[in-house]
Amino acid sequence: MNDSLEGNGKRAVGRRAILIAGPTASGKSALALDLAERRNGVIINADSMQLYEDLRLVSARPSAEEEALVPHRLYGILPASSAFSTGAWLSLASRELDAAWQAGRLPIVVGGTGLYFKALTEGFADLPDIPEDVRAGARELADEEGVTGLKSALAEAGDAEAAAGLSDPQRLARALEVIRATGKPLALWQKEQQSAPILTDEACDRFVLAPPRPWLHERIERRARLMLSEEGCEEVRALLAKGLSGKLPAMRAIGVGEIGAYLSGEVEYEQAAIRLTIATRQYAKRQETWFRNQMAKWQRVDPSTELDTNALL
Incomplete structure (x- = not known):
């Protein structure tokens, strides 16, 4: 990362960011905290469960003591009674990125929700709202029949492309929701509605933690x-x-x-x-499979070894 030093000793980061993805329990939060302390950073949450205020320990959110060391954003902001979409997260994350840049801080986006990172770096399709009964039906099918049942239902509904090309249960269920609710395949919605990425490859350092x-x-x-x-x-x-x-x-x-x-x-x-x-x-x-398939070009880091954070960037 080509940072320069401002007159006050802080790093002038421009509109750059660090992205840290990885499977649960791989040490993402600790690495982000270390980098934030060294680089005048702001940590922005990219984990869908850590958004909920009711789940600090269960979701392994940073402790109150850790959050007091450097600014943490988008942690514990939602009641458990609410649902939250990737698009809603992207809107909030974009706002937090802008705020960090304006304050002369380096945003460090960290979490395990691959769809959030994909939306941030590849653009996002603003899909229509899905009726709750349709969403519930897709989830129930996923729970009862798994990937095989979802693929069969997708092909029957008219989205053979998704049925053949997807293997992740969550993404299959999402494709099924969309075509059942709108009659239009997910890929077509994405092609028509895709927005530009907020962060390009050149604007960020991207890491996936890949432990033994x-x-x-x-x-x-x-x-x-x-x-x-x-x-x-x-x-x-x-x-x-x-x-x-x-x-x-x-x-x-x-x-x-x-x-x-x-x-x-x-x-x-x-x-x-x-x-x-x-x-x-x-x-x-499942997370590792996603990162391997969807983030193949991201730099792999082994957190089981002693990391030199200065050498990473």
């Missing part, structure tokens, strides 16, 4: 135990007490169902820890 699998699995297991701590259980207990729909994104976060089963006495502590560990590993694997 055993190292990541050990950290995931430790996180599962932390989520089952008294604080984590109390967080989930308070969330469940609100009586919200189980179809809301916050209620579908990894940890809510598993800890809820433990709190209700459905499973013992060890079984809950195993369930949490397995679910988180599966999620990390």
Whole structure:
């Protein structure tokens, strides 16, 4: 990164940014904090679950102490009762990027939600609102029949391209929602509505954390135990007490169902820890697949080694 120093000693970053993606438990937040402290940075959240105020420990949001060290933006800004789209995140993130640049700070966008990064760097198609019954039907099909069922339903609905070209359950479900609601394939909507990227390749340094699998699995297991701590259980207990729909994104976060089963006495502590560990590993694997397929040109960084952050940029 070609930063220069201003007269006050701060780095003049222009309209540049650092992007840090990676699977859950890979150390993204710690790396972002280190870089922000060294580079007069502002950390901007790109993780869909860390948007929710009810899920600090369960979603592994930075602690209050960490947030006090450098500015953190878009963390804990939503109630669990709300849903949030990629387009809505992009609008807020764009605003935070502008604010950071105007303040002479370096924005550091960090998280595990691949769609957010894709929208930021490749442009975004402003898709129509999907009726909740259509969205619920696609999610139910995904839960019951998985990728095979989604592909079959997509082909039947008239979007053979998405059925043949997609393999991620979330993206397949999204394509199914769109064609069922509008009668138009997702690819056609994207072609007609695609906006310009907010950050070009030349305007940012892009990193994907790619840790060795055993190292990541050990950290995931430790996180599962932390989520089952008294604080984590109390967080989930308070969330469940609100009586919200189980179809809301916050209620579908990894940890809510598993800890809820433990709190209700459905499973013992060890079984809950195993369930949490397995679910988180599966999620990390899906994230890694996304990053490998969608972010092939991003620089890979192994967080299991001692990183020289100055050498990264």
